[in-house]
Amino acid sequence: MNRDEYLERLGATAETPEDLFEHVEERSTAGRTHYVLTAARHGVERGTVIVEETETIVRGYPSIPRILVLDPGVPSFFEDGETVVVEEKLDGFNVRIAAVGGEPLAFTRSGYVCPYTTGRARDRLPLEEFFATHPEKTLCAELIGPETPYSTHDYEGIDTHEFRVFDVRDRESGEPLSVADRRRLCEEYGMSQPRLFGRAAPSDAVGPTRAVIEELDAAGREGVVLKSADGEELVKYTTETQHHEELAYAFSLPFDHGRDFVFSRIVRDAFQAAESDADDDRLEERAHDLGESILRPMVSTIRDVKEGKTVGERHTVRGDPETIGALLEHLREQSLTISLESDRREDGERVVEFVKVAESSRDRIRYYLDGGTRDE
Amino acid sequence: MNRDEYLERLGATAETPEDLFEHVEERSTAGRTHYVLTAARHGVERGTVIVEETETIVRGYPSIPRILVLDPGVPSFFEDGETVVVEEKLDGFNVRIAAVGGEPLAFTRSGYVCPYTTGRARDRLPLEEFFATHPEKTLCAELIGPETPYSTHDYEGIDTHEFRVFDVRDRESGEPLSVADRRRLCEEYGMSQPRLFGRAAPSDAVGPTRAVIEELDAAGREGVVLKSADGEELVKYTTETQHHEELAYAFSLPFDHGRDFVFSRIVRDAFQAAESDADDDRLEERAHDLGESILRPMVSTIRDVKEGKTVGERHTVRGDPETIGALLEHLREQSLTISLESDRREDGERVVEFVKVAESSRDRIRYYLDGGTRDE
Numbered sequence: 109m110n111r112d113e114y115l116e117r118l119g120a121t122a123e124t125p126e127d128l129f130e131h132v133e134e135r136s137t138a139g140r141t142h143y144v145l146t147a148a149r150h151g152v153e154r155g156t157v158i159v160e161e162t163e164t165i166v167r168g169y170p171s172i173p174r175i176l177v178l179d180p181g182v183p184s185f186f187e188d189g190e191t192v193v194v195e196e197k198l199d200g201f202n203v204r205i206a207a208v209g210g211e212p213l214a215f216t217r218s219g220y221v222c223p224y225t226t227g228r229a230r231d232r233l234p235l236e237e238f239f240a241t242h243p244e245k246t247l248c249a250e251l252i253g254p255e256t257p258y259s260t261h262d263y264e265g266i267d268t269h270e271f272r273v274f275d276v277r278d279r280e281s282g283e284p285l286s287v288a289d290r291r292r293l294c295e296e297y298g299m300s301q302p303r304l305f306g307r308a309a310p311s312d313a314v315g316p317t318r319a320v321i322e323e324l325d326a327a328g329r330e331g332v333v334l335k336s337a338d339g340e341e342l343v344k345y346t347t348e349t350q351h352h353e354e355l356a357y358a359f360s361l362p363f364d365h366g367r368d369f370v371f372s373r374i375v376r377d378a379f380q381a382a383e384s385d386a387d388d389d390r391l392e393e394r395a396h397d398l399g400e401s402i403l404r405p406m407v408s409t410i411r412d413v414k415e416g417k418t419v420g421e422r423h424t425v426r427g428d429p430e431t432i433g434a435l436l437e438h439l440r441e442q443s444l445t446i447s448l449e450s451d452r453r454e455d456g457e458r459v460v461e462f463v464k465v466a467e468s469s470r471d472r473i474r475y476y477l478d479g480g481t482r483d484e
Numbered sequence: 485m486n487r488d489e490y491l492e493r494l495g496a497t498a499e500t501p502e503d504l505f506e507h508v509e510e511r512s513t514a515g516r517t518h519y520v521l522t523a524a525r526h527g528v529e530r531g532t533v534i535v536e537e538t539e540t541i542v543r544g545y546p547s548i549p550r551i552l553v554l555d556p557g558v559p560s561f562f563e564d565g566e567t568v569v570v571e572e573k574l575d576g577f578n579v580r581i582a583a584v585g586g587e588p589l590a591f592t593r594s595g596y597v598c599p600y601t602t603g604r605a606r607d608r609l610p611l612e613e614f615f616a617t618h619p620e621k622t623l624c625a626e627l628i629g630p631e632t633p634y635s636t637h638d639y640e641g642i643d644t645h646e647f648r649v650f651d652v653r654d655r656e657s658g659e660p661l662s663v664a665d666r667r668r669l670c671e672e673y674g675m676s677q678p679r680l681f682g683r684a685a686p687s688d689a690v691g692p693t694r695a696v697i698e699e700l701d702a703a704g705r706e707g708v709v710l711k712s713a714d715g716e717e718l719v720k721y722t723t724e725t726q727h728h729e730e731l732a733y734a735f736s737l738p739f740d741h742g743r744d745f746v747f748s749r750i751v752r753d754a755f756q757a758a759e760s761d762a763d764d765d766r767l768e769e770r771a772h773d774l775g776e777s778i779l780r781p782m783v784s785t786i787r788d789v790k791e792g793k794t795v796g797e798r799h800t801v802r803g804d805p806e807t808i809g810a811l812l813e814h815l816r817e818q819s820l821t822i823s824l825e826s827d828r829r830e831d832g833e834r835v836v837e838f839v840k841v842a843e844s845s846r847d848r849i850r851y852y853l854d855g856g857t858r859d860e
Contacts, residue, residue, distance in 0.1 A: 173857035184855030367747045372860050374778055379852055382786040399775025402750055410758035476755055479560030481549035484748050
C-alpha cells in the first residue's frame, strides 16, 4: 500500500503515514484486503476503509455531536444566516453502502462488511441503478425495524426491516450533498428517507424543534438531527423515551453495557428535565420512569440468570438461507457467542431467532448470586 | 530511609523495595516527613504511613469487600465453624488514630493527618490515657454527625459530631483485636462503639442480618459490617436508603462524582431488589425512589448553576479557632476551592460554614447550558 498517497487522498492531518496507519486493522473481506481505521484519528473518521486492490477509500461516517439544551443549543451551534433543517433521527443501525470494484457493500460503523445488511440492501434498494450513475457516492442509511441483527426498535408500519437513507456523501472525501439535493436524489431513485419536519433560521428553530421532540417522544421515537442546509453541520437531540429505552437495554445486560451507558443517558435526561419539565409533577414522572428503566430490566436479568435462562440481545432475522448463514458466521467471527433459539422456513426464506449471549453479565451475575464479593 | 528494613517490617510481597516505594508520596507533616503509600500494593494497604524520624509505621485500614446478596453471601464468605458478629456500619469519615512519637494523630483513609479530626479526637477521646498503656495500637474510628468537614449524615442524638471506635489494631502489622476484646477495651476507656446486633454461626446469620438491615433501612441508616469473632474477616452489606443517599449526593455534583458512583450503587440496589423485593409494588417503590435520587439533585444543581449559585459540598465545623484555621488551610493544600459561607463565634468556639466548590460540575454544566456539545 502506498501510504503516502493514501494519507494525501484522505486529507489526514497526520505528520507521517505511521501516525495514522498504526491504528489500521487488516481484514480479508470478499476476497480482498480491507484496511480499516479502528478509531478516529488525525481528522479521519473511525471505520474508514481502504481497499487496495480497487484503490477505493470508503470514508467513515462522522460522529455527530449532541446538544443538551435546545435553547441556546440550536442558535449557538449554527452560524447566523444559515438555514437549519430538522429531520428525524431513527433508532436502528447505521450503515454506509458503497460500490467497491462495482460491487455494492454495506459497511458497519466500525468498517466491517455485514453480509446480511449487504444482502438486504441489494434486495431493497436500487443499488445497481444508483451506483451505475453515481459510482463515487456512499449511501448513508439506517437499517430499522424489529427484524435486524443489530437493533429491534419497532416502527409503525414496518413488519420486518427497511432502509432509510439519511445522507449521501462522496465516498472518498466524505463531502455530503446538501439536504435538498439528497432528498431530491433519493426521491428520484425511490429510496425512503427520514421525515423532514421543516427549515428555519437558527434562532427560530428552537420552538418548532421542541414541538417535534414532544411529538416524537409521545410516539416513542428517538429524536432529531439538525442539519445546516448544505449538509455540512450536524447536531442531534433526543427524546426522554429514547434515553430511558437505552437505559433499559443497557441494564438488561448490566455488566456488558451498564457502566458505559448509564452516565451519559442520565446527563441527557437531566438537562432535558431542567429545560423542559416546568412543573414538579412532570419531573417526578420522568424520575419514576428513569428509575424503572434502570432497575426493572436489571432485576429481571438477575432473576433470569438465577433460573438458568440465556441472557443476551435477542434478534430475529429473515432472508435467503445463504445470507443468513453468512450473517451467523460473521457474528461468530466477531467473537460473539450466538445461541440459536429457533430456525425455520417461511415463504422460501430462512427465519432465525438468535441471542447474542451476554457472557459478562451472565458470569458476573452468577458470581454475585453465588455470594461473590465486590471491592467497592 | 532503610527501605529493605521497612519492606520487611511491612511484610510486603514486593520483590524489591522499588516495587513498593515508587508509589510512596513524601509529605511534611507536623515537622516530620511522612512517607505515604498512595495505593494498595503488594499486600500493603493504601494510606499506610512511615514516619522515619520516629521509625513508626501506621498501617492503612483495609478495604472491606461487599456482598450483594445475604444468601448465600454470608455463609459463603465465612468458614463453617466461625462465629459471625454483626455490627452497625456508620456513614461518616473513617480515621485511624495512632500515637507517633507519643503524639496522637488522626490519619485519613489516604494517609493525610487531618488537623481538625486530630484536634477533635484529642478533645473527645481519652487518647493520652489510652496510648500511655497501648502505644502500639491504632484506634480505627468513624467521625459521624452533621458537623464534620467530610460527611453530613444526621444521626439521632448527635448535634455536632462524635467518634465511634469500630476497630483496634496493631499500628504496624494491622492485626486486629478480636471483637470481644475490642469491645471490652473500648468500654474500659469509655469510648463509644457502633451497635452490636448479635452473633451467630454463618448459616444462621442470614435471617437476623436481613431483619437488622430492614430496621436500619427504615431508620435511614447505612448498613452492617459482618466480622469473624477474631476480627480478621470483614464484609459489608448496606441498605437501600444508603444506596439512594449516595446517588443523591453524587448527582448533586454530577461531573465530580456521578460517573464513578452511579454504576456500583445501582448494582447494589438491583441485587438487593432481586433478593428482597418479593412483590412488584415494593420493586416499583424502590425504582421510583432510585430515579428521584438520581434526577432531582442533578436537575436542582443545573438550576443552581443557571442562577449563579455556588455548587459543592456544604459543611459546618466548630472548634477552637486555631484548629478551624488549620483545617481550612489543610483543605486548600489539597487543591480544594473553599468558599466560606459564614464564620461566627459561639460559646468561645469558631463555627464555620463552608462549601467545597465543585468546579468540574459548575464548569461542565455552565458549558452545556451555554449550548456546548457532547461527543456521545
